[in-house]
Amino acid sequence: MxxxxxxxxxxxxxxxxxxxxxxxxxxxxxxxxxxxxxxxxxxxxxxxxxxxxxxxxxxxxxxxxxxxxxxxxxxxxxxxxxxxxxxxxxxxxxxxxxxxxxxxxxxxxxxxxxxxxAKETLAPFKNLHRFFGHSYYTCMICDGYRTTGKKLLVIDRTVNGVRMSVGMKQMYTKDVTFLAHGFSLAPVYRALLEEEGIGLVEGRPEELLGEATLEGVRLSDGRVIPCEVILGWGGISLxxxxxxxxxxxxxxxxxxxxxxxxxxxxxxxxxxxxxxxxxxxxxxxxxxxxxxxxxxxxxxxxxx
Ligand SMILES: Cc1cc2nc3c(=O)[nH]c(=O)nc-3n(C[C@H](O)[C@H](O)[C@H](O)COP(=O)(O)OP(=O)(O)OC[C@H]3O[C@@H](n4cnc5c(N)ncnc54)[C@H](O)[C@@H]3O)c2cc1C
Missing domain, CATH: 3.50.50.60 (FAD/NAD(P)-binding domain)
Structure with a gap:
């Protein structure tokens, strides 16, 4: 032809x-x-x-x-x-x-x-692009495996983060902390996280810390939450x-x-x-x- x-x-x-x-x-x-x-x-x-x-x-x-x-x-x-x-x-x-x-x-x-x-909508954290795809992930299916055995911080703006944290703990790593971004978690979810041995932090993340490797997250009140990997919120637009x-x-x-x-x-x-x-x-x-x-x-x- x-x-x-x-x-x-x-x-x-x-x-x-x-x-x-x-x-x-x-x-x-x-x-x-x-x-x-x-x-x-x-x-x-x-x-x-x-x-x-x-x-x-x-x-x-x-x-x-x-x-x-x-x-x-x-x-x-x-x-x-x-x-x-x-x-x-x-x-x-x-x-x-x-x-x-x-x-x-x-x-x-x-x-x-x-x-x-689709286009990725990323959280507006300082330095996020430095770590996106290396140690800041937005998809459990794609990259959950890469967090295996590491110190993980799950960041989410909704209670859906509780579900993600429990899933990540069951599948990939025992060291999970949930950072409730800008909201206070209801007592029933606090109790659930405690029962599952998952840490909880409430606050507003501002900056990812580290040069070649991720070291933690700085919150707006100055606290630093150490971590090696993050499963963070994102979204997509088609x-x-x-x-x-x-x-x-x-x-x-x-x-x-x-x-x-x-x-x-x-x-x-x-x-x-x-x-x-x-x-x-x-x-x-x-x-x-x-x-x-x-x-x-x-x-x-x-x-x-
Ligand atoms: C960080 C990250 C890690 C991932 N890891 C994995 C993994 O380990 N395993 C896995 O299976 N999947 C992984 N994925 C998911 C995988 O990349 C997606 O499922 C896959 O991209 C879907 O492919 P797609 O064919 O829809 O389009 P895409 O890969 O999104 O490609 C679409 C193309 O169309 C172009 N385009 C957009 N608009 C127009 C237009 N108007 N005119 C012309 N061109 C246009 C875009 O620029 C792009 O080149 C990952 C995704 C991300 C973001």
Whole structure:
């Protein structure tokens, strides 16, 4: 099949993939190997690029997020996937095709895969970026294991921190303290923490201490709470502004996008992967979803 180096306004691609995270790249690898005309749009700075040690990915004992992505990108390119390092501004559905606006140009395709992930919202603690992904973690599933046997401080602004503290103690480390950020814990939860042998501090964290390694947290009243690792609060916002013109079905909270098991959303031909979609967000899960979406798209293209 012929592939153009640059695509003009009139050319209709088979698939446009938005986001070069594990989901988007895996979809590109599959689609490229079907000899389809595929264009991948990406801007840097996705969540995987912050992962320092991915060690739960089959066949790879340990890899950093950036290394995993770099290998995946060259794999995708080797199968003829065209790559544009520009942000997608808008996706519109028009007459059985999609119109994708990016970098001041319009591209058309029969299918779109939205794999643009999410943005991390981090607590405003001084020096947090120095330790993020090394010893300040926001995800128990991704990084709980890395706290094994270490002096752990769990920081949360809600009683959910009690649940996290108990879970961390049962799974990873006996040395857990819960820092209730800016609120006073109800007696029932205090009693629970005491029973579980989990320390409690109430206060407002301001600064993470240490140079190469984390040494503790300074509170606004000057107290210093020593620790080696932190499981701290964070949140995510979805990278999906470009979908505003499409009325996709969401979960009960109106947040994540609902899909079929193939990843197809309520808009026929629009597939959604990774953090944008309901369910757990992990690199290997996104990659599996990318493969699944690509296979489904291949069967549709053959039918067309
Ligand atoms: C610190 C940290 C550690 C982690 N550790 C692990 C781990 O050990 N194991 C594990 O399985 N998972 C881990 N994860 C989670 C994993 O990174 C996510 O589950 C995974 O990133 C989801 O991938 P994704 O395909 O949704 O997108 P992402 O990796 O978020 O990639 C999306 C891409 O799309 C780009 N993009 C966004 N908007 C646009 C746009 N409008 N136009 C073009 N491009 C756009 C982004 O910049 C990015 O490059 C970790 C995450 C973090 C933050």
């Amino acid at each position: 012929e592939r153009a180096d640059s695509i003009g306004n009139e050319t209709v691609l088979d698939c446009i993939v938005i986001g070069a995270g594990p989901g988007g790249l895996q979809a590109c690898i599959h689609l490229g190997r079907y000899n389809f005309r595929v264009m991948l749009f990406d801007t840097p700075g996705g969540r995987t690029s912050y992962a320092k040690h991915i060690e739960n990915y089959l066949g790879i004992p340990v890899v950093s997020g950036p290394d995993l992505l770099e290998t995946g990108l060259s794999q995708a390119k080797s199968f003829g996937v065209m790559v544009e390092n520009v942000k997608v501004d808008r996706v519109l559905g028009r007459e059985g095709q999609f119109e994708v606006q990016a970098g001041g140009k319009t591209f058309r395709s029969r299918f779109v895969i939205a794999a643009s992930g 990278n999906e502004e470009y979908l505003e013109g499409l009325d996709v079905e969401r979960d009960a909270e109106g947040f994540k996008i609902m899909t079929k098991s193939s990843g197809e959303s309520s808009i026929p031909g629009l597939f959604v992967l990774g953090a944008l979609r309901e369910g757990h967000s992990q690199a290997i899960i996104s990659a599996g979803q990318g493969a699944e979406a690509a296979i489904e798209i291949s069967t549709r293209i053959v039918e067309i």
